[in-house]
Amino acid sequence: MGTETETAPLELDDIQAGALRGRPNPYAGAFLFLRIDDPQDGRTLVRRLAKVVHPADDVTDPLTQTSFSAAFTHAGLCALGVPEESLASFAPEFVQGMAARAGLLGDVGPNAPERWESPLGSDDVHMVLVMLAPNRPQFEQTLELARVTIDDLDGITGVYRQDVFSPADGRNSFGFNDGISQPCVEGAGIPPTNPGERPVKPGEFILGYEDETGSVAPVPQPEVLGRNGSYLVIRKLYTDVAAWRRYLRENASGTDEETLLAAKIVGRWPSGAPLALSPDEDDPELGSDPSRNNVFLYGDDDKGLKCPVGSHARRMNPRDAQVVGEIRLHRLIRRAATFGPALPEGVLEDDGADRGLMFAAINAHLGRQFEFVQAQWIGDGKFVGAPDEVDPLAGAHEDHGTFTVPRRPIRRRLRDLPTFVVNRGGHYFFVPGLSALRWIADLAD
Template sequence: MDEVSLELDDIQSGALFERPSPYVGVYLLLSIRDGQDGRELVRRLHRLLTAAGEASEAGKTSLTVAFTYQGLKALGVPKASLESFAPEFRQGMAARAEILGDVGESGPDHWEKPLGSADVHVAISVLAPDEDRLRAVAERARRAHTELPGIELIWRQDCYQLATGRTSFGFKDGIGQPAVEGSGRPATDSREPPLKAGEIILGYPDETGELAAMPSPEVLGRNGTYVVFRKLHTKVAAYRSYLRARAKSRAEEELLGAKMVGRWQSGAPLALAPERDDPELGSDPVRNNDFAYGDDPRGFKCPVGAHARRANPRDALDHEGSVDVRLHRMIRRGTSYGPPLPDGVLEDDGAERGIMFVFAGAHLKRQFEFVKTQWLNDGIFIGAPLEADPLVGPHGEAGTFTIPQRPIRRRLQDLPPFVVTRGGEYCFAPSLGALRWLADLEPDDPATERGSR
């Protein structure tokens, strides 16, 4: 029995429940030019949202609404409440780019406008099983803002998930989500009990037994969650060409790719299928996540520096004593955008393609930022301080990746960056009660409501 009873009828459904699969979707960013219109927008969006408690039915359309710090400010949230949010959220992702490793080609100076700017206030995502249902909900969201002159649509990104569930790199994604206590969603890893609800949703005890710092007043913070979204351009042709140049056969090429990712393209984990792909295993939503790394400390089955193992070391760090992996778990969603590069093509066609990554959790710093900086960008925790994540790490001019094998390990040299950050935002997805509170705000100074462009 779950020890915590989540207030599911007050939590936005996108924070806890799986999306339809496959799906089509759209991300929208809005700017609030008039506070009164902004609060009317919130009132209208509130009517469109589905509570988490009503979203357990498979195949439903998913609508999520979140706000940046600047967006809450534009709505007229009092200063004391604004200052009660996490400092990382108040600063915004662009201000923390260097910490996150978003430098050089991935730096904010090169981000897709208006990502990272003070003009981004409201983020809306709509995901649906098919185009007809997407259009129906997206049209309702469109009417909610187009009738308000003080609201401007400033960015749109269409996205999708293929029936195979694979990303632009060709690997099945969305595996390994943690279960959350009180959500009713079962765990797929028998070794990982559900996370304490407070790791994902504010207002409940987390894995430390404490309540995470929560925005005030309580109606604003409780049942909300922080949301990170990042637009990542994937250099698929460069990735394929790199593997092709270092493999003697297609089979070796597939193996090298699996070693870098930690899984075969089917989703089968190397921990369970170290020698060859097992598509049946990869397609099994329980078996493909039910494994550990403790029996493979040196990484002969799955390299310790592989992407999936870095992002979730599971039991591999138990011997460290001071590392509690559960403190760094979060909900992670990946969504593809742009046309897939046709199979076998090794030349870049110039098309924009990649992944919209979305993370949800109650602790921006010790969840997303910790995993990004300590586990993906750095190799100290695996004893390879000069090695970053081979797939998503910032390699600068050249990186390396070690594949343990007998009798002599193999080291891949001159890894180029395969992923470039196009932009991102730190957002807050309020509860349904908090949305009502935001809609009913009274501005401190009505004279400053308009013309805040």
Template sequence: MPIELDLDDIQAGCLRGRPNPYAGAYLLLRIDDRRDGRTLMRRLVEAVHPASQMPDPLTHVSVSIALTHAGLQALGVPQDSLETFAPEFRQGMAARAAELGDTGPNAPEHWESPLGSTDVHVVILILAPDLAVFEATLQDTRAALDDLPGMSELWRQDVSSPVDGKNSFGFNDGISQPGVEGSGVRRSNRQEPALKPGEFILGYPDETGSVEPVPQPDVLGRNGSYFVFRKLYTDVAAFRRYLREQATGPGDEELLAAKIVGRWPSGAPLALAPDADDPELGADPARNNNFLYGDDPRGLKVPIGSHARRMNPRDSVVIGEVRLHRLIRRGATYGPPMADGAVEDDGADRGLMFAAVNAHLDRQFEFVQKQWIGDGKFIGTPGERDPLVAGREAGGQFTIPSRPIRRGLRNLPAFVVNRGGEYCFIPGLRALRWLGDLTT
């Protein structure tokens, strides 16, 4: 029997795609008076679209509302209810930093304020198809704070996507997403069956056949999701310099970059275009993610340890079950692009607001962060980590299989630094109204 989702109650941002291209922002708020916080919930719920609406990616506006554990406390959610949430969520990302590999420059003491603090209560993510629509939506959202002195805006991070969709490293991003049974969203890879909705939405069967316990009361937890975001600074200058230093001839820089990422800058996958970029393939959503890795067990086309293959090993032979660790990714680019050809740091803050929707923080986001990104044992390369996004204090290594002799890259710098993040809960629409109607 097909699984039916209560799409009228699920926030659209959990399952539906974002505008393309987009302009937007993350807003972080603190609740100083629970009565004003509850009023805000009642006001904001009117701006959130349900997942039952099928938006046009060229015109629609996306507004998502999430709360941290401290935010639920600040609203006055009873303690016995708070204790029914996942322990990772209750502890928060900062408390779990060492386990996640957030040490050295990535450690919470270096995070951008107020990330990782108990002051972050409400997270609002706004995405719109252009700057004018975004500014109007932002103005409307901030109007919800009018006459609420018990609410404080702490932080704003603008995000955007150029028309070509490329991230700060110059690669088309956000191509691969899992299908979700009952969502009505077309999966990006027709060769991979859709996943059970309980992998992403609470209250439904997951890939193990069980239903994750829903935070109580049921109206609060059902149809909600856990939401992770991290501000990841990207050292584009270091990335370009490293490629230049390692290149052996014309065209080798782009090839090395593609081997590290697992795709060409256009988004064309190495699995389908192993020898040269194919912009037409990269721009075709019917083809650019329609592949598996079973015909490339040694990684001659796509290195086993490349970023894209780590983030979704597909049918690769790995330790564990791939389908238990998938994420719906909602990353967004921030900061200005670096000038073409520049290899010296220009001092600009640029990178990725990584974001992911999942229902099991421990075996989804945390597993991916600790195992797929932070280790190599699951693919038989215990001395290697993700060559692109893994945090490093010392030089790393990356193997590029080839015939007759494999190629090894050594002393990889840290191309990405975590500037902070949060574990959040995205309530269903009924839950937002329930929070707004709390009285004790």
């Protein structure tokens, strides 16, 4: 099955919208984690969810549409009574779970599973409901829908909830416009934002379709269970904004240089304008224009004089850069959402508030997509020609890392970077198609 070619169009009416459609912008929402204590109640919940989860063929403008998605851990599928032969047909990374693969992912030290927030990473998390709405009132309506769907089911227990929202300025906790670059998926009906990049084969994100290798990834069995599904990665990432600001202050001669240094680390200006198009100063008009702010490649900047090769944005999507491996085999659909209050402007000491990003990513190949990106593009510097450097923003700087900023006549080497982002816990989930939800709901004890 893993070597056959599938040429049929995407069955958008059977794919959960959250797997392909962007989140609303602005947004308010929550990640609600549940435990299934009774299989029958679990299947009743799944039956109800099959009626309210949004399909990807809903052409309502995603910027104004509420998104409601459901996904399950391996332990959750066990709790629902999915047969052993079906459980064994899932990707091995999913079966093992994120915590078990911490060493490969670089989740050590402050990121280690024993330091994760309970119950994240444990078998007490069986499923997640992701609810994102364009405003607070619509989110409250969606939350009420979830409540009435669950409340009379004694065998379902809420174990963790993380509210998310977009700040008034639309920027993440580090002060940057985020989530700009996303792969265009062939057949999804969503126009590309970068005409210089051809659409990615749907099998990179949705199971049952041809991928970039010309084959089809192994589909969990039976076919109705796996086809039109995907794997979802969720990680709660705490951001040490105070440490970020202090580092910029200590390594810059003034406010303008702080902003430039931050942009070199991120790969974009705070507005979202890419260094590749505006290397010398921020351009808010460009940054806020979705028809222009992603229209670039790196082929004319191989030395990174405009955008450092090791910057966060360029690592996460090297585009046409010459790096080790085929870039198109490692793309992710990312759905980061901000949580926690912003650190007040100018404050350089941590206030103890919980703030950061709920990182969420869709992929069909956990090993060569998310895990490769996390271990190689974020956690290693070999592919950018700097073996001792990791991602300057998202990487774990256990021994206080370095970051090279190319410039003429002499490059600048930043030293003693602290860790700005800490993983507080996460899971691998399976996002079933709508037919699969109904199949699960009809399982017998």
